[in-house]
Amino acid sequence: MGKWFKEFIKGLVLSNPIFVLALGLCPALAVTNSLDNALGMSAAVIFVLLCSNVLVALIRTWVASIVRIPVFIVIIATFVTMVSLTFEAYMPVLYESLGIYLPLIVVNCIILGRAEAFASRNRLSLSVADALGMGLGFTLAIVIIAVIRETLGSGSLSLFEHVLFSFPVLEQQPVSLFLLPAGAFLVIGLLLAAFRRVGLIKNE
Amino acid sequence: MRFSIIKRFYAIAFLTLVVIISASLLSLTYSLTAEQIKLRQHEQFLGYLGEMFPEMTGFEYNDELYYVYDDALLLGYAFTASKAGYSGDINIMVGLSDKETVKGVLIISQTETPGIGTRILDEPFIGQFAGMNVNDIRLRSEGGQADTITGATVSSKAVIEAISQAAKEKLAGING
Known part of the structure; x- marks a missing residue:
């Protein structure tokens, strides 16, 4: 169990996909303008990552190595399309606000990266640990970014229409730059710098 | 790198199999969600119609x-x-x-x-x-x-x- 836990925990901090590996930055920049969007995107990514890692680990001994990348992409695209159709049917609000970034999970480097670098070389249980760890690490990272952007950009933070807290001063004069793409770059850059300064991320 | 004929055919067959399974899974998901998606779009359309004609019954x-x-x-x-x-x-x-x-x-x-x-x-x-x-x-x-x-x-x-x-x-x- 020690090894399983080690593979699980590495995605959260030491190999965090966003802050350390710098994979999957596109959704991290694009859908972190609100906490709801970030959580919706995380749920979709965790599902796809888990399913693709499980399947890739299961077929890893049979897959012909010259076609492994197309096989992985087909597997990932299948799960993404299934998620996308499900969201469209049952979560139309989230589907609308995630927009193009939902189908774009297909090209999220985290998922293909983990399939190729981890799941195709490790047994099923470890691949599950890797997927959950990386998925939760991604969630942690984009939730942090979304909390900062939504709070500064709109003056309040809400979760599924419940207002968690609000700053009246900021609400009257929100820094709407933080809701725009430029704000996403600023927040990610400052967070990376801060994490490096306190030594959470180490140069390799 | 050179691959034997058998290896090539195996690769082609494997990819084909994966694509067939994928396509059938997708059509299954589509048929399961199609009705609900249509319903949602219809509801959304009704919402717009109601917005245009607030007195509509x-x-x-x-x-x-x-x-x-x-x-x-x-x-x-x-x-x-x-x-x-x-x-x-x-x-x-x-x-x-x-x-x-x-x-x-x-x-x-x-x-x-x-x-x-x-x-x-x-x-x-x-x-x-x-x-x-x-x-x-x-x-x-x-x-x-x-x-x-x-x-x-x-x-x-x-x-x-x-x-x-x-x-x-x-x-x-x-x-x-």
């Missing part, structure tokens, strides 16, 4: 035209229009208070460039149609009354042309 759909009623009183008509904009289709709903007068125009869905083409959603453009004679919704260069948006000509032209084309087709068989 019911409607009839006949020959691509919606007849909107408040009990027995005919409030007006509505039809949908669609045309390719700068990127992707722009879907529009047009409401009429009588056979000729436009009550309002709503954009149901669009994928125009944010900040540029999306100005078709803004009041100065979309609001200009309210009260206009439906036959005047043509470009000024073609003798109409509708203005395009400077810098978003393709998007705004698509909206105007979508409405005038759809009006021509769908209002022809109007009765009552």
Whole structure:
């Protein structure tokens, strides 16, 4: 169990996909303008990552190595399309606000990266640990970014229409730059710098 | 690297198998969600219809035209229009208070460039149609009354042309 836990925990901090590996930055920049969007995107990514890692680990001994990348992409695209159709049917609000970034999970480097670098070389249980760890690490990272952007950009933070807290001063004069793409770059850059300064991320 | 014939065939067969399984999984998901997605779109459309005619209690759909009623009183008509904009289709709903007068125009869905083409959603453009004679919704260069948006000509032209084309087709068989 020690090894399983080690593979699980590495995605959260030491190999965090966003802050350390710098994979999957596109959704991290694009859908972190609100906490709801970030959580919706995380749920979709965790599902796809888990399913693709499980399947890739299961077929890893049979897959012909010259076609492994197309096989992985087909597997990932299948799960993404299934998620996308499900969201469209049952979560139309989230589907609308995630927009193009939902189908774009297909090209999220985290998922293909983990399939190729981890799941195709490790047994099923470890691949599950890797997927959950990386998925939760991604969630942690984009939730942090979304909390900062939504709070500064709109003056309040809400979760599924419940207002968690609000700053009246900021609400009257929100820094709407933080809701725009430029704000996403600023927040990610400052967070990376801060994490490096306190030594959470180490140069390799 | 060189691969034996058997290895090549194995690779092809494997990929083909994966694609077949994927396609069947997708068609299964599609058939499971298609009805729900249609229902959602219908609900959304009803929402727009209600926004256009707040007093609406019911409607009839006949020959691509919606007849909107408040009990027995005919409030007006509505039809949908669609045309390719700068990127992707722009879907529009047009409401009429009588056979000729436009009550309002709503954009149901669009994928125009944010900040540029999306100005078709803004009041100065979309609001200009309210009260206009439906036959005047043509470009000024073609003798109409509708203005395009400077810098978003393709998007705004698509909206105007979508409405005038759809009006021509769908209002022809109007009765009552």
